[in-house]
Amino acid sequence: MKNAPKARVATAWLDGCSGCHMSLLDVDELLLALAGKITLVFGPLVDAQQFPEGVDVALVEGAVSSQDDLKLAQTIRARSKFVIALGDCAVTSNVPSMRNAIPPQRLLERVYVAGAGAQPGVPTDGVPKLLRAATPLHEAIKVDLHVPGCPPPAAAIAYVLTELLEGRKPDLTAGAVKFG
Ligand code: SF4
Numbered sequence: 001m002k003n004a005p006k007a008r009v010a011t012a013w014l015d016g017c018s019g020c021h022m023s024l025l026d027v028d029e030l031l032l033a034l035a036g037k038i039t040l041v042f043g044p045l046v047d048a049q050q051f052p053e054g055v056d057v058a059l060v061e062g063a064v065s066s067q068d069d070l071k072l073a074q075t076i077r078a079r080s081k082f083v084i085a086l087g088d089c090a091v092t093s094n095v096p097s098m099r100n101a102i103p104p105q106r107l108l109e110r111v112y113v114a115g116a117g118a119q120p121g122v123p124t125d126g127v128p129k130l131l132r133a134a135t136p137l138h139e140a141i142k143v144d145l146h147v148p149g150c151p152p153p154a155a156a157i158a159y160v161l162t163e164l165l166e167g168r169k170p171d172l173t174a175g176a177v178k179f180g
Helices: 019-025 030-035 067-079 088-092 095-099 104-114 154-165
Strands: 007-013 038-042 055-061 064-066 080-086 130-135 145-147
Touching: 007 019, 007 067, 007 154, 019 055, 019 154, 030 154, 055 067, 055 088, 055 154, 064 067, 067 080, 067 130, 080 088, 080 154, 088 095, 088 145, 095 130, 104 130, 145 154
Parallel strands: 007 038, 007 055, 055 080, 080 145
Antiparallel strands: 064 130
16 A cells, blocks of 8 residues: 655744744654654755745744745745744744834844944844844734744644644644643
8 A cells, every 4th residue: 555645844943042943842752653744844953955845834933033034934935835833933923023122223233333342343244134023924924823832832733733644724722732
């Protein structure tokens, strides 16, 4: 009998602390079960340089804070069937939005010029340009599911992935997962 094709899953790290990815790794033995059902095609846990075409599920950590974040979010949306905002930074913009009251240039000068011990100057080479404000993912692209938490509990991530792999849309309002 032919095996069912594996789901193509991607993860992405926008403006976040990687804690949501750590929670993803914390699903313990589900990782072994998942290994037989998914192929991880992009994210900090694999070596791919470009977000690929034909992704089934994309889990996105972090707010949209820079032009690079925005471009990656748009690429993710265009190439993924189901996009998940993973964690409070992606869901609400959370910690990254603490800078939103200050215009980006003033903020950068405060940190890199007024606050510099040596060699003051705002870095420009290889640094993505900040957007005016850090925003939740759904303000940049259409999101199919929000998974809250800072970070989301591993049980929530496990539930969501299991449901999706079974062909069901996860319902986080149904009390299937405790958020603390
Ligand atoms: Fe880190 Fe919390 Fe943001 Fe996840 S939601 S990236 S754990 S600050």
